[in-house]
Amino acid sequence: MNPNDLNERKLQILQAIIADFLTTGEPVGSRSLSKSHDMGISPATIRNEMSDLEDMGYLTHPHTSAGRVPSDKAYRLYVDELMDTSELPEEDKQKIRSKLMESRNELDSTIEHAAELLSDMTNLTSFVLMPRKDESKLKYINFLPVDSNTVVLMIVAEDGQVMNRAIRLSVPYTEENLQLMSKVMTHNYRGKSISAVMAMDIIDSFTNDMQSLSGLAKDVVPSFLKTLEKMLNADLVMNGYSNIFSLPEFSTDMQKTQNFLKMLEDKSKLTDVIVNRDKGVMITIGDENSEDMKDLSLITADYRVNGELVGRLGVIGPTRMKYGKVTSVIKYISDNISQTFELKENNDVKDDSNNDGSADEQDS
Amino acid sequence: MNPNDLNERKLQILQAIIADFLTTGEPVGSRSLSKSHDMGISPATIRNEMSDLEDMGYLTHPHTSAGRVPSDKAYRLYVDELMDTSELPEEDKQKIRSKLMESRNELDSTIEHAAELLSDMTNLTSFVLMPRKDESKLKYINFLPVDSNTVVLMIVAEDGQVMNRAIRLSVPYTEENLQLMSKVMTHNYRGKSISAVMAMDIIDSFTNDMQSLSGLAKDVVPSFLKTLEKMLNADLVMNGYSNIFSLPEFSTDMQKTQNFLKMLEDKSKLTDVIVNRDKGVMITIGDENSEDMKDLSLITADYRVNGELVGRLGVIGPTRMKYGKVTSVIKYISDNISQTFELKENNDVKDDSNNDGSADEQDS
DNA sequence: GTTAGCACTCTCAACACATGAGTGCTAACA
DNA sequence: TGTTAGCACTCATGTGTTGAGAGTGCTAAC
DSSP: OOGGGSOHHHHHHHHHHHHHHHHHOSOBOHHHHHHHSOOSSOHHHHHHHHHHHHHTTSEEOSSTTSOBEEOHHHHHHIIIIIOOOOOOOHHHHHHHHHHHHTTTTOHHHHHHHHHHHHHHHHTSEEEEEOOOOTTOBEEEEEEEEEETTEEEEEEEETTSOEEEEEEEOSSOOOHHHHHHHHHHHHHHHTTSBHHHHHHSOHHHHHHHHTGGGHHHHHHHHHHHHHHHHHHHSOOEEEEOGGGGGGSHHHHTOHHHHHHHHHHHHOHHHHHHHHHTSOSSSEEEEGGGSOGGGTTEEEEEEEEEETTEEEEEEEEEEESOSOHHHHHHHHHHHHHHHHHHTOOSSSOOOOOOTTOSSOOOOOOO | OOGGGSOHHHHHHHHHHHHHHHHHOSOBOHHHHHHHSOOSSOHHHHHHHHHHHHHTTSEEOSSTTSOBEEOHHHHHHIIIIIOOOOOOOHHHHHHHHHHHHTTTTOHHHHHHHHHHHHHHHHTSEEEEEOOOOTTOBEEEEEEEEEETTEEEEEEEETTSOEEEEEEEOSSOOOHHHHHHHHHHHHHHHTTSBHHHHHHSOHHHHHHHHTGGGHHHHHHHHHHHHHHHHHHHSOOEEEEOGGGGGGSHHHHTOHHHHHHHHHHHHOHHHHHHHHHTSOSSSEEEEGGGSOGGGTTEEEEEEEEEETTEEEEEEEEEEESOSOHHHHHHHHHHHHHHHHHHTOOSSSOOOOOOTTOSSOOOOOOO
16 A cells, blocks of 8 residues: 555556556556566566566456556556656647636636536546535525416525526416515525525415415425525536547447446436545545446546635546546646636625615616 | 339338337348238248339348348338327326426426436437527516626526526626616617627627726626527437447447437537427438438427427437337327416416516515 | 249358467576 | 576467358249
């Protein structure tokens, strides 16, 4: 476990094996290794060292007469100690900066671009997790008439999150009803966090408050709760899932490809995994992941807006991935986003309870 | 081309071949056909007829000694004349109804459920196209403060469509500015269709109107236009893309699978194709589609809300699909949605220019 | 017009076989 | 004692062969 178990030469050999394997994907043998990396020792010696490394759990063997393949443990050592975390070439940096610049005043587009960059530059499947904030506070709740039996519920949070949903009513309504309901709900929930509101016994208190509207309320409250829930649920966006076809791991193994894509299709599960990771740059390799991702690796990083952690992005792919390069790209992109959206001034606009987002125009 | 070219027996044989091929996916030979469908003629006779059918373009041969496979032309004939469009079994109908019932007062969730049902019941990849309305009219435009350099732009259309987007400002703003801007823009664009507003020379007229805000306006207008554009762009949601792995067409042919998934990943192109199809139930088979879908078939249908066409749903899969069953499912689902969301009363709520969605509360 | 018979074609799976990359072990070497 | 050359052995992979099976097309008889 401790890299000190390994002498200098073993480390050097291990590193060489990993380097070769990362680029070719083929098990690497003693002979070809001694050719590609001149380290002044014969294949036989390399074989002896490889045998030791295998005993120590850093290498495995697909079958007797194949070369060696790094184990998850080897990748872990590589990531922690050996990998080249050198700077990204200026060309790549430039590409990232200019692409993110395109939409620098819009967080949503920037995030989309980031996901595209990430999958393009790593040739892996990338994902971006949009903000999820249990603690955002509600600002106002609004019902808009659409037609005689449809209204749109709109919920706005202080942090600018807006969520809306069309609701079909089973009872007739009047505009006055809607306005009253908007007013009461805004009054009741403004300034409270989403999770706090969800924990309240809404149906009871609401129908008590507004007996005149109880029919309407019955239609509306379940949708209101669902919409709040949706505001809490982080939105996972993925990109480049067909990149895996260019990797020999997948393009020669239909079963593996199928498993991978099935796994990606279960978004809620994947979202859970991503949400529950550590902050900062986190790399998990092979069996460090849950059972259904045990031959995949995941790299994630966070981005901040105004210094506050709001989202997470990363890639998923086979354990054989170029950890150094991928990590540099992820880091650079997430830093760049955070930097673009850093706080310019420190005084937030104070909340004015009269500004509830209404244009409030009086023309006619 | 005209089915009258084919006598009764040829039609019967063709239908039998298609039926067998649809279930097995294997080329069907004269001998096995005479066994599975007793039609009182010998394999030799069937062979003669098959040969004729091949000359007429209804069948092909993968190679000399293989059985026959229906051509796209045969599928077209099958879909137009031969296929069994019998009612869905009550069990399936029940399943559809109860699933759609779950969320009957919310269009969005209903649509999502519809897509899931569709892919589950057909074992194909389903998609749903959300409304796209060039002609929806704007109702109001609103800017909400988030922090010192971020505001949220919110656009609400009369039909209940709400779109919002966070905008990063490069200049400071005051709440008064935002309200003024909301007011002016709402005044300028209310009641106009999205496409009409996009066609206007917004930047000029806007900065003329509001010289005091020209700095703000420069930041805001491009995002405003982008957001309008986003409102026009139909949103395509897909489901069950990994279903294809259970089909022998794909699970034995990695290249085909890759092409299929790459094609699905280019959402804007696929959206275009779907948007530009005919109304009602439309089936396109193999080479009736564009080059990159020439060995796939597409079936789409529309759903209505309040009698008005608003969206489209369908499936995409190999030309070997159970057209009868799939069509019945799509029809039943789309009819069911349309029915659930049919107009209950006929009088739309008249637009009240004072109700612009503001909760407009006065408490403090 | 229909059918039986037959020669022919082509795919596919099974098998044998050679090749080559790679290992592990042993014995010699520095 | 660590390093290396040599060698026997293993195993995946590719290739060629072969036989079975499914199917066709043609011909001649019914």
